[in-house]
Amino acid sequence: MMHAGYIYAGPIETWATILTVAATAVAGDVLTAGAMRRIGDLDLVRAKAGLGGAVRAVTSSPMFLLGVLCMAVSFFSLLFTLSNVEVSLAAPASASLTFLGNAFAAKIFLKENVNRRRWLAALFVCAGVFFLLAK
C-alpha cells in the first residue's frame, strides 16, 4: 500500500532500518555510559579540575567520541527511516527497541545488575513509549 508522502518500504527493509536505528542508539548509549564510568564521578572531576577539566576529561575519551558518533549515525538512520517508513511505526518501534536493547546491552557489556525491578521498568517504559508515540 502506498501512503501519501512516503516511499513504500517492504517489511524486511522497514525492520532492517528500524533495527539499525535501535542498534546504533544502543551502541551510542552503552559506549557513552562506559566512558563516563571510566572517567568517574563528574562532580568530583569538576571539583578537582574545574569545569574546563571536566569538559576535557569527557571530550578526550575515545570511547565517548565513538559513542557520540554512534548517536549521530542513529539520528541520521532515523531520518532515513522516516523518509521510507511511516512515523507512527518507526518512532515508537525504534524507541521501544532501544529501551529493551539497552537493558540487555547494559547487562552484557557494562555488567550492570539488571534485576527484576529494572526489567519491569524497561518493559513498562518500552510499552509506554510505544503507546505515547503511536498516537
Next chain:
Amino acid sequence: MLTASVGDTLLSHGMTQVGPVTMAHLGMLLAALRNPWVATGILCLLGFFASYLTALSWADLTFVLPSTAFGYVVVALLSRFWLHETITIYRWVGILLIVCGVGFVANGPSLTEHKPQLASGEAAPEDEGVVTGGAR
C-alpha cells in the same frame, strides 16, 4: 529530564513560528537559530546532555534511561496545557505505563558495585555485581 522536555517544547513552539522547512530551503534552519524560542530550546538541550552525562558518571545506564523517560510525560503534559495539543486515550495509557516504569526504577538503588578485581586482573568468579547506592 526537565531541560530535555522544556527544550523540546521550546523548539516545537519556535519551529511553528519559523514555518515548514523544505529540502529546497535548508537555509531556513540557520535562520531558525535566530528565533529566541529555538535558541533557548537548544541551550536547554545542551543542559540536558551535560546533566545526562553527569548522571551516567555515578549511576547505571539501566537506572538513568528509564528515569529520563519521564521526560516523555512532561513533554506530553506541556504540549497539552501550553501548546493546547490533544492527548488521546492511548497517550494517557502510555503516560501511565511510563510513570509506573519510572516508579519501579526510582525506588531501587542507582549503581551496581562490582567486587574488587583479583591481583591477576581477573574478576572474581562469583562477581555478578550488586546494586547499591540511593538516587541522588
